[in-house]
Amino acid sequence: MNKVKVEYERLRSLFSSVDETKTKLVDNLIEQAAFMKIELGILQDQIRKHGAIQISNKGAQRQTEAAKYYTKLVNSYGTVIKTLNSIMGKNIIEEDDDFDKFIGRMS
Numbered sequence: 001m002n003k004v005k006v007e008y009e010r011l012r013s014l015f016s017s018v019d020e021t022k023t024k025l026v027d028n029l030i031e032q033a034a035f036m037k038i039e040l041g042i043l044q045d046q047i048r049k050h051g052a053i054q055i056s057n058k059g060a061q062r063q064t065e066a067a068k069y070y071t072k073l074v075n076s077y078g079t080v081i082k083t084l085n086s087i088m089g090k091n092i093i094e095e096d097d098d099f100d101k102f103i104g105r106m107s
Contacts, residue, residue: 003041008034011084018088026087029080036077043070 011030015023043066052067063071 003038004034007037010034015088022087026084029084033077033080033084036073036080040070040073040077043073 008031011034012023012027015026015030046066047064047070050064050066052064052070053061054064055061
């Protein structure tokens with residue numbers, strides 16, 4: 001099983017307590033988050049191996065393409081995860097706790 005599929009399944013399992021309709025609605029977003037996480041790992045490996053800064057023969061410094069892409073992708077990933085988290089937090093199917101049962105008996 002490839003890494004993206006494994007990450008997708010992991011993220012999807014986090015939505016097990018969320019209403020199935022909402023989960024289906026954000027399924028593509030979950031797929032995108034899985035892909036981005038794996039890509040970020042690949043970029044991190046490249047940056048660790050080759051560095052985030054290139055130095056020209058004249059001594060000028062600039063960010064590597066991997067570092068530029070990493071910066072953009074990590075921001076996008078953060079936004080997607082934040083969105084998924086807010087959907088998950090608002091739509092969890094909660095079981096009645098003891099307080100809810102007590103209030104139910106009062107009415």
